[in-house]
Amino acid sequence: xxxxxxCSDPEQRAAGLKAAVDxxxxxxxxxxxxxxxxxxxxEAFTPAAVTGLLIAKRRGRDMPPPVxxxxxxxxxxxxxxxxxxxxxxxxxxxxxGLTLVCRARSTLSWDLGETRGTVAVRMPLxxxxxxxxxxxxxxxxxxxxxxxxxxATTADEAEDQLGGSVAVYLDAGPATGGVPSTIVxxxxxxxxxxxxxxxxxxxxxxxxxVATSTQPPAGATAEPAGADETAADTAAFGTPETQTExxxxxxxxxxxxxxx
Numbered sequence: 001x002x003x004x005x006x007c008s009d010p011e012q013r014a015a016g017l018k019a020a021v022d023x024x025x026x027x028x029x030x031x032x033x034x035x036x037x038x039x040x041x042x043e044a045f046t047p048a049a050v051t052g053l054l055i056a057k058r059r060g061r062d063m064p065p066p067v068x069x070x071x072x073x074x075x076x077x078x079x080x081x082x083x084x085x086x087x088x089x090x091x092x093x094x095x096x097g098l099t100l101v102c103r104a105r106s107t108l109s110w111d112l113g114e115t116r117g118t119v120a121v122r123m124p125l126x127x128x129x130x131x132x133x134x135x136x137x138x139x140x141x142x143x144x145x146x147x148x149x150x151x152a153t154t155a156d157e158a159e160d161q162l163g164g165s166v167a168v169y170l171d172a173g174p175a176t177g178g179v180p181s182t183i184v185x186x187x188x189x190x191x192x193x194x195x196x197x198x199x200x201x202x203x204x205x206x207x208x209x210v211a212t213s214t215q216p217p218a219g220a221t222a223e224p225a226g227a228d229e230t231a232a233d234t235a236a237f238g239t240p241e242t243q244t245e246x247x248x249x250x251x252x253x254x255x256x257x258x259x260x
Contacts, residue, residue: 101186
């Protein structure tokens with residue numbers, strides 16, 4: 001049986017966060033609000049929990065979920081050799097609507113699916129999500145809906161689709177986002193735009209030059225390594241599945257969810 005908490009009430013919010021942390025540590029699933037849509041989350045380092053997330057969404061391993069983090073330190077612990085551009089993007093746009101597709105550290109003991117050695121990572125700009133993530137550490141998170149159905153923008157919509165497959169629902173009212181995250185691939189020699197979204201390309205270019213096609217920005221000496229647009233799109237979590245689905249796990253294409 002699922003438990004649900006109204007996060008507009010301070011006592012229920014505190015109780016809900018504790019229940020969600022406990023559920024994650026038991027390998028169970030939780031639904032959490034983000035700055036885009038509601039997400040379904042699982043302990044990123046527990047393969048059985050990630051498998052449970054994919055089963056709840058009726059999705060295969062070819063669409064791995066993105067990873068949401070509550071701190072920059074948590075993100076950098078997942079990433080192999082974060083570039084200067086990546087550091088600058090994080091400084092400027094996190095927490096917020098930017099998903100970064102990076103090479104995952106080879107020493108990580110996890111299994112998000114067919115990620116091809118990459119991870120799509122984002123820090124959401126939502127107080128309940130951040131409070132939860134700071135307690136649990138990185139979570140594999142995808143949009144809180146069954147694949148092929150609209151992404152949930154309320155806890156009611158998430159519960160209608162996911163039901164008892166989720167242990168804890170954190171209800172923070174209607175999602176106020178609606179615009180998916182911008183996704184940038186950092187696995188090549190220069191940053192490459194995989195999906196336009198909440199952060200305009202012009203703002204990105206004020207921080208670091210971003211290639212918007214297969215050609216690098218002016219002055220670059222080499223083309224960026226290609227990112228499988230399938231995983232990359234699945235990586236951006238935060239867009240309704242009726243739109244481009246991006247899973248925050250990268251050079252893969254994106255999975256539309258809170259990560260995006």
